[in-house]
Amino acid sequence: MKPRIAEKLLKKYSRQFRAVAVVGPRQSGKTTLVRKVFPRKPYVSLEDPDERMLASLDPRAFLNRYKNGAIIDEAQRVPELFNYMQGILDQAKKDGFYILTGSNNFLLQQSISQSLAGRIGYIDLLPLCFSEIQQFKRKDNSIEELILNGCYPELYDKNRKPTMWYPAYTRTYIERDVKQIRNIENTITFNRFLQLCAGRTSQQLNVSALSNEAGVEIKTAQAWLSILQSSYIIHLLPPYHKNFNKRVVKTPKLYFLDTGLACSLLGIREKKELINSHFRGALFENYVIAEILKQKYNTGSTAGFYYWKENNGLEIDLLIDTGKTLMAHEIKAATTYNGSLLKSLHHWKKVSGSDKSFLLYNGPIEIKTKNRPQVINWVNYKIKG
Numbered sequence: 001m002k003p004r005i006a007e008k009l010l011k012k013y014s015r016q017f018r019a020v021a022v023v024g025p026r027q028s029g030k031t032t033l034v035r036k037v038f039p040r041k042p043y044v045s046l047e048d049p050d051e052r053m054l055a056s057l058d059p060r061a062f063l064n065r066y067k068n069g070a071i072i073d074e075a076q077r078v079p080e081l082f083n084y085m086q087g088i089l090d091q092a093k094k095d096g097f098y099i100l101t102g103s104n105n106f107l108l109q110q111s112i113s114q115s116l117a118g119r120i121g122y123i124d125l126l127p128l129c130f131s132e133i134q135q136f137k138r139k140d141n142s143i144e145e146l147i148l149n150g151c152y153p154e155l156y157d158k159n160r161k162p163t164m165w166y167p168a169y170t171r172t173y174i175e176r177d178v179k180q181i182r183n184i185e186n187t188i189t190f191n192r193f194l195q196l197c198a199g200r201t202s203q204q205l206n207v208s209a210l211s212n213e214a215g216v217e218i219k220t221a222q223a224w225l226s227i228l229q230s231s232y233i234i235h236l237l238p239p240y241h242k243n244f245n246k247r248v249v250k251t252p253k254l255y256f257l258d259t260g261l262a263c264s265l266l267g268i269r270e271k272k273e274l275i276n277s278h279f280r281g282a283l284f285e286n287y288v289i290a291e292i293l294k295q296k297y298n299t300g301s302t303a304g305f306y307y308w309k310e311n312n313g314l315e316i317d318l319l320i321d322t323g324k325t326l327m328a329h330e331i332k333a334a335t336t337y338n339g340s341l342l343k344s345l346h347h348w349k350k351v352s353g354s355d356k357s358f359l360l361y362n363g364p365i366e367i368k369t370k371n372r373p374q375v376i377n378w379v380n381y382k383i384k385g
Contacts (some may be wrong), residue, residue, distance in 0.1 A: 002135040002157070004029065004221045005298040007127055010037050014096030017121035018089040020074070021112065024125035025232035026103040027169065028107075029153040033125060034071050034099050041099065042066050044324055045073035052077055056225045057136050059084045069097035076108040082115035089119050097109060104177060104231055124297040126232065126290070127151035129260055130379060143333075143362055147283050148177045151290075164377065166264035170194070177231050184222065189216065193224055197234060197254060198265035202282035202289075204309070205236065205254045232257050235293065240306040240319050244351045249309040250254060257306015259287045284333035286316060292318065292329075303383065308348070316348050327384070330355040331372075337375060345373045 006022075013020045022030045026045045026054040035043060044066075046052045055062040063084055069092070075081065089097060100120075102108035112120055128151040134141065136156045149155055152169075174187050174194075184190050193214045200210065204229065209251050211221035212275050228234040234251040256262040262283065272282070296303060309315040318329040329346045332341050344355040349372065360378040367375040 002132060004033050004132060005129065006033065006123060007037055009123055009298060009300050013121035013123060016095060017119065018092055018095055019098040019100060019116060019120040020096060020123065021100045021102065021108060021120055022123045022125050023102045023108055025127065026173060027152050027154055028125050028127050030101040030125050031073050034101060038071060038099055043072040043073065044070060046077040047074050055081055063088060066146065072105065073101050075100040076102045076104045076111060079111040083112040087265045088114045089116065094376050109326045126294050126297060128153055128156065129294040130255065130291060143284065144274050147259045147287050148263050148268065148274055149270060150258045150259065152258065162260050162264065166261055170177065178227055182227060187216065190224065197228065198256065198262045200254050201256055201262050202285045204249060204251050237305060237307050240308040247310060248312040249311065253307055255286050255289050257290055259283050262286065281333045284362065285331045288331045289318060292383065301383060313349050314344055316344055325356055326352070326354050328354065330359050332359065332361040334361050337363050337367050342373050
C-alpha cells in the first residue's frame with residue numbers, strides 16, 4: 001500500500017485517546033490504513049456474519065478475546081458492543097487500545113456518543129488526495145482525468161475501470177449501507193434521487209425543488225440527504241453566518257466527496273464528454289473543494305469551512321475560518337488568468353475588510369498581482385493558519 005497522509009494523524013491520536021475511530025466512505029482505505037499502522041494488533045471484521053453474531057449474542061465474550069485491544073472493522077454493525085467497551089477502556093492503562101473503523105458515520109457516532117464520549121478520537125478518511133494519487137505515477141494526471149476517475153484507492157491500486165467500478169459501487173452502497181440506516185424499499189427512486197443530487201453539484205441546495213423532481217416528500221428528501229452525508233457521499237457546505245449588513249443566501253451548497261462517482265451518476269464516461277459538458281466548471285469546483293476538505297481531515301484541522309453569497313449573486317466559493325484568520329477562495333476552471341476572475345474577491349474585501357484571499361485556478365503555478373489576492377494553481381494550495 002502507498003503511504004497515506006493520515007497515517008501521522010492516526011499515530012498521534014492513538015497516543016492521545018484510549019480508542020480511535022477511523023470513519024469514511026466504503027472503500028476509502030480505512031482497513032488498509034489501520035492494519036498498516038498497527039500490524040501487531042488483532043483484527044476482526046463485523047462484516048463477517050459469524051463474528052457479528054458472536055458480538056451481538058455475547059459482547060463480553062467477544063471482547064474478552066482481545067485482552068490487549070484490537071482493530072474492530074465496521075464497528076457500527078454491533079452497537080451494543082460500545083457499552084462493554086466503556087468499562088474496558090476505563091480500566092485500560094494504555095492509549096490506542098481499540099482502533100475502530102466505520103463506513104456509516106451516523107450509526108457510529110450514535111453509539112459512541114452514548115458510551116464512549118471523551119474516550120475516543122475521530123479521524124475522517126476520504127479517498128486519495130492528489131499527492132497520494134501522484135505516487136501511482138500515472139501517465140495522465142490532467143484535471144479532466146482526475147475528475148473523471150475520482151479518487152478511490154482501488155481504482156489506482158488495482159487499475160480498475162471507473163466505467164465498471166462506480167456503477168457496482170453505487171449498487172453496493174444502496175443495497176448495503178443505505179439499508180443499515182433506513183429501510184428504503186424503493187431503491188429505484190433513491191437511485192434517481194442520487195442522480196438528481198449529482199446534477200446539482202456545486203449548487204445551492206433547494207430541497208423543495210429536489211423533492212418535487214424526485215417525486216418524494218420534503219421530509220423524505222431531507223432524510224435521504226442526511227443518509228448521503230453520514231455515509232460520506234455528499235458534503236453540504238454551510239453559508240457563512242455573518243452577513244456584513246448584506247442580504248445573504250442562507251442555504252447550503254451541495255458537493256460530492258468524489259467527482260468520479262458524480263461523473264458516473266451524470267453519465268459522463270470519457271474526457272471529451274467532460275470537456276464539452278456544461279458540468280465541467282461545477283465538477284472542477286467540486287474537485288478542488290473536496291481536495292481542500294481532505295487537507296482539513298488528514299491534518300486534523302479544526303478550521304470551519306463555509307461559502308458566502310449575496311442575494312444579488314456575488315459569491316465566494318469557499319471561506320476558511322481558522323479562528324484567527326478568515327480566508328476567501330474563488331475557484332475557477334480557467335487555464336488563462338484574467339483580472340476579471342478576481343471580481344468577487346475584490347468585492348469581498350470591500351464588504352468584509354479581510355484581505356486574505358486566493359484565486360485557485362487551472363493555469364500557471366503562480367501569478368503575482370498588485371492587488372492582494374494570491375493567484376495560484378489549485379495543486380499548490382495548502383491551508384494556511
